[in-house]
Amino acid sequence: MALSPFGSRSPSMTVHSPNTAIRLRATAAQNSSTGTASAAVSKPVQNGDRELTEQLNIDVRERYVKDRKVGEGTYAVVYVGHLRHDPSSLVAIKKIKVNAEYKDGLAMDAVREVKYLQELKHPNVIALHDVFSSKDQNLSLVLEFLPGGDLEMLIKDSDIQYGVADIKAWMGMLARGVWWCHENFVLHRDIKPNNLLIASDGEVKLADFGLARSFADPLFNMTHQVITRWYRPPELLYGARQYSGAVDIWSMGMVFAELLLRVPFVAGNTDLDQTSKICEAFGTPTEENWPGVSKLPYYIATDKAHLVPLQGRDFFMRQFPTAGPVGADLLMSMCALDPRKRSTAVQCLRHNWWTIEPRPTKNEDLPRKSGGTKKMGDDLTRRGGELDEGMFKSAARQLDFGMK
Amino acid sequence: MASNAASRRDEDEVCPVCKSSRYLNPDMRFLINPECYHKMCESCVDRIFSSGPANCPVAGCRKTLRKNRFRKQTFEDIGVEREVDIRRRVMHILNRREEEFDSKRAYDDFLEQREDIIANLVSRIDVAKTEAQLQKYAADNMQSIRANQAIEAEEASSFQARMSLEQEEARLRRQAVRQEYETERREIQAGREDFLTRLASGSSTDAAAIAREGHKVLLKKSSARRSEEERIRQKQAALRLDNKRVSNLSTVEQAGAADTGLVKGLRKIKTPEPEKPYDPFMGYVPEKRDYYSLQSYYPSQYLDPIRNDARMLAGGYDLREYYSRTLLEAFAGLSCFVGEEISQRDAANTSKSTATEGASMAVEGGENTA
Numbered sequence: 001m002a003l004s005p006f007g008s009r010s011p012s013m014t015v016h017s018p019n020t021a022i023r024l025r026a027t028a029a030q031n032s033s034t035g036t037a038s039a040a041v042s043k044p045v046q047n048g049d050r051e052l053t054e055q056l057n058i059d060v061r062e063r064y065v066k067d068r069k070v071g072e073g074t075y076a077v078v079y080v081g082h083l084r085h086d087p088s089s090l091v092a093i094k095k096i097k098v099n100a101e102y103k104d105g106l107a108m109d110a111v112r113e114v115k116y117l118q119e120l121k122h123p124n125v126i127a128l129h130d131v132f133s134s135k136d137q138n139l140s141l142v143l144e145f146l147p148g149g150d151l152e153m154l155i156k157d158s159d160i161q162y163g164v165a166d167i168k169a170w171m172g173m174l175a176r177g178v179w180w181c182h183e184n185f186v187l188h189r190d191i192k193p194n195n196l197l198i199a200s201d202g203e204v205k206l207a208d209f210g211l212a213r214s215f216a217d218p219l220f221n222m223t224h225q226v227i228t229r230w231y232r233p234p235e236l237l238y239g240a241r242q243y244s245g246a247v248d249i250w251s252m253g254m255v256f257a258e259l260l261l262r263v264p265f266v267a268g269n270t271d272l273d274q275t276s277k278i279c280e281a282f283g284t285p286t287e288e289n290w291p292g293v294s295k296l297p298y299y300i301a302t303d304k305a306h307l308v309p310l311q312g313r314d315f316f317m318r319q320f321p322t323a324g325p326v327g328a329d330l331l332m333s334m335c336a337l338d339p340r341k342r343s344t345a346v347q348c349l350r351h352n353w354w355t356i357e358p359r360p361t362k363n364e365d366l367p368r369k370s371g372g373t374k375k376m377g378d379d380l381t382r383r384g385g386e387l388d389e390g391m392f393k394s395a396a397r398q399l400d401f402g403m404k
Numbered sequence: 405m406a407s408n409a410a411s412r413r414d415e416d417e418v419c420p421v422c423k424s425s426r427y428l429n430p431d432m433r434f435l436i437n438p439e440c441y442h443k444m445c446e447s448c449v450d451r452i453f454s455s456g457p458a459n460c461p462v463a464g465c466r467k468t469l470r471k472n473r474f475r476k477q478t479f480e481d482i483g484v485e486r487e488v489d490i491r492r493r494v495m496h497i498l499n500r501r502e503e504e505f506d507s508k509r510a511y512d513d514f515l516e517q518r519e520d521i522i523a524n525l526v527s528r529i530d531v532a533k534t535e536a537q538l539q540k541y542a543a544d545n546m547q548s549i550r551a552n553q554a555i556e557a558e559e560a561s562s563f564q565a566r567m568s569l570e571q572e573e574a575r576l577r578r579q580a581v582r583q584e585y586e587t588e589r590r591e592i593q594a595g596r597e598d599f600l601t602r603l604a605s606g607s608s609t610d611a612a613a614i615a616r617e618g619h620k621v622l623l624k625k626s627s628a629r630r631s632e633e634e635r636i637r638q639k640q641a642a643l644r645l646d647n648k649r650v651s652n653l654s655t656v657e658q659a660g661a662a663d664t665g666l667v668k669g670l671r672k673i674k675t676p677e678p679e680k681p682y683d684p685f686m687g688y689v690p691e692k693r694d695y696y697s698l699q700s701y702y703p704s705q706y707l708d709p710i711r712n713d714a715r716m717l718a719g720g721y722d723l724r725e726y727y728s729r730t731l732l733e734a735f736a737g738l739s740c741f742v743g744e745e746i747s748q749r750d751a752a753n754t755s756k757s758t759a760t761e762g763a764s765m766a767v768e769g770g771e772n773t774a
Contacts, residue, residue, distance in 0.1 A: 123686070172684055183690070185729045216725040218710050240719025247720070292718030339720025346691065349684040360682055 060132040064142055066093055071377020075109065075210075078377040080145065090145035091129060094380050095138055109210030109383065110139050116186045116212040117141075124177030126197065126207040143380070146205060148198030149372030150379055151255070155193055155262050162367045164322055167259045168353070169360035170196075170204050171252075177206035178252055179345035182245040187215045189226040191251035193258060194379050198372065202363035207379065215244060227251055229274050230267045234285060235339050237275045239297035246339035249348065253334030260320045260331075275300075282337055283310035290338040310337070326353045419445035421452075421461045435474040438489050440467040441482045449474050490525045494518060497542045499552040500667055510669025517667070541666045573640075584633070591625060695735045698728055 066079040076096050083089045096110040117128035127144040134140060151170060154160050174196060181188050189211040197207045211226050221241040227233070233250030235243055257265035266281050268274030279285070284302050285293045289310045293299055316328035316335075323331060330353045333343040343351070354360070418425045419432065421444040426432050433446045442462040452458050453471035460467045479485045498518045505511040524534045542549065602614050710716055710723060 122688075172682075175684070176686060176688075179685075179690070180688075185725070185732075216722075216729045218707070218716075218721070218723070218726055235719045240715075240721075242716040242721035243719045244722050244725055290718065292714035295715040296718055338718075340717070340722070342720070349690070351684075354682055354684040359679075 057132050060130050061134065061140075063130070064091065064093060064132075069377075070373050071379075071381045073378070073381025073383070075107065075383045076381045078380045080373065081142075090147075092143045092145045092376060092380065094141045094143055095134075096140070098136065098138055106139055110141070112212050113209045114139075114141060116181075116209045116214075117143075120181060120184055120186060122177060122180040123203060124173045124205055125180060126205045143207075144199070144205070146197040146199045146207070146376050147372045148200055148202065149369055149375040150194045150198060151196040151204065151259070152193035153369055153372070153375050154198075154367060155258060157369055158262075160367050160369060163358075163361075164324065164327065165358040165361045166366055167256070167323075168327075168358070169363070169366055170259065171256055172349075172354060172360050173204035174206070174252060174255065175345060175348050177204070178245075178248050179349055181206070181212070182248065182345045185214050185216055186212055187245060188212050188248050188251075190228060190231075191248055191255060192228045192231045193255055194382075196255070197376055197379060198368065202366040202368060208382070210383065218242070229271060230254065230264045232271075232274065233339065234275065234278055234337055235296065237271055237278070238285075238293065238299045241297075244339060245344060246342045249334050249342050249345065250339075252348070253331055256323075256331050256334065257320065260322055278337075279308055281311070282335060284308045285337045293338075324353075326351075326356055329353070419443075419448060421445070421448040434477060436477050436482070436485065437467075437469045437473050438475075438486070439469055439473065440465050441486050443477070443482070487522075487526045491522050494522050494525065494538065496553070497538055497549060498667070499549055499556065500670070501552055501555070504670055506669050506671050513669060514667055537666055544665070580636075584629070588626075588629070595621065595625075693731075695738055696731050698724070698731065700724060702727055 063084055064081050065084050066081040068080055069077060070080050070092075071078040074097070076094050079093045079095065081091050081093045083091070096107055114128070114131050117126065118131070121127065126146065128141060129144065130142040132140055132142070154162065174191075178188065178191065186209075188206060188209065190208055191206070195206065195208040196204050198204055213222065215222070222243065224236045224239045224241060224243075227236060227247060231251040231254045233243075233247045236247060254265055266274065266277040268277045279302065283289065284307050285299075286302075286307070287294055294301065313325075313329060313332055316323075316332045317325055320328050320331060330343075330348065330351045333351070334348060336342040417432075417434075419434070420442070424432065424445065424447075429445075434443050435446055435449050436443050437460070440460050440462070442460055442465055444461065448461070449471060452461055453469060453474070457468050457470045459465075460469050477485055479488065495518070498514075498521070500511075500514055502508075502511045505514065521534055521538065524530050599614065603611060606614060707723060707726075710721075
């Protein structure tokens, strides 16, 4: 965090092409200095009146080749592609479908994704290489190709065994990604195992910024209808319209618990059910342990008889013995009911769990699984905040008729 | 033929110690001792050395010999015998392997050096000095010598195993082929007999049909057999491949040892750098502020209502984040000099640099916020 609020806008940096802005300036300079004559010579006549931006868009589009489709959802289609001049450089091209719901303009998810991804450049955040639009006004995002699948796939595969060192490595990468977002004042607002994609080198990357937004502005209310239910913090369930990075930390804690247990820790069927499950598991929020909670719009007071006391450290140690006492302490700090008492991303990363034994597994030794490309296709086409736990949805995924 | 000639010459062979000749004692065997390589007959060895070490009975040789060191001569020429012994001993000690050296050149130098040592010992030049060198090397590199010996032994035994396996496979193949030939012959014969009996019993009109049918059956049978054979062959090939893979796995890479005085050009052992402690931030510095320090309170009437809004605070809203963001954005882009960076970029003429990227970004950011 030296100077710029945005790490650096990455797009064309990693691929061998100059930044669009620079290109734009360079082209403009060339046009003004050498005059229109040379421009007319270098381009066919029908392109002469084409707008500069349009030409730039075509330049970007021409740089990539789509190879094959790897996933399709209601919201987007994902292709694997490569740079035209370098067939070994793989990228994922996410083509947003026109007017899924929005009749006019682009889908919000796509706008958010482009807006925030182009500002975040970090090893643990999926890289957005380029953006271009095609003839039918479809928006295509050129994203980093992550063939390792996602964390959900590893959690659910009972053939894969992993230990606390692996969890530490994954959580470390997740925490760094979240920290980088928060450091740049971006809330992810949809952290869950299947948005944590795995690169070919084992690095976990935060993906799907369809629900992201910037935060800390006191003037704007934010929606509480974000984050997939099982990973949604109590303040959102209670309808808070002003919140902070603590919402992502709660989701992170839920992912941590899920990695340890290999099943979602608090999985409610409805929002109300989710609230009651959280109360059962962590304790009932009251004015004592969470000052001001009763002022939140959807707060429902529990009668004294059903009050569950706030769970202490021994609860976490009992529930998550594999994490060890220090790991349980970190998890507890991530799962504090009161968002003000929850650790921030920096505090999480400063926790001494990272430095004690066992040391986090090296990326190359982390458990992995094949078939990640298909999974990436599925993950990138999903709309933010959805649970894909439908009865037939997973069945359809299993019925893969050798489409590879 | 050679042995024939040797045996004829052996007729008049005489033990240099007891002067008994083979003519008188056809079972006489000669033994040598690698101390002095003087030849004597078995009975002399028994006689002289049974009661413990004694001097060599050959005139002028004062070497003390022990009985257990006596052995049969392998080569007729005692010089060759001696050289082979020396070579074996030296190579036992100087048993570095090619993969332990930096380069092919270094390995070749080592081989040459070893030959020099052997030549010295054989032709008795600088024996004391060379021996001392060898002894010192052996003492210093006990571990690596032993490890390499183990590898050699393993290689030899695995080679043996492979050879015997191959032989066994060849035998099985031969057997299978023989058996197959036998069954085929028997089948053809049976078919022919069947065909003949049917021809004999049937009427003359069926003859052509029966002949055709018989031919077809034969073809079918042979094609079925062929596919069966093919299957078996593939299976065997797969098996062989598996075995090969296993044997490849078993050859273990031997790490090189440190440069020793005698042998030069050995690959350096890379002692792995001590692992750095895990950095949860992976090199990034959190909360790095170059131009300002963050206060916990900024007086502002505009923000006062928020400070007291219990609902906002209960949701986790934190004004300090707002302060932090505002200040960060206010100071963003300071110390970015776009002009300078562009000229630098033009000078370097490299494709692009992060700094330029950041600068152009900052400019844009500034334009956006303005």
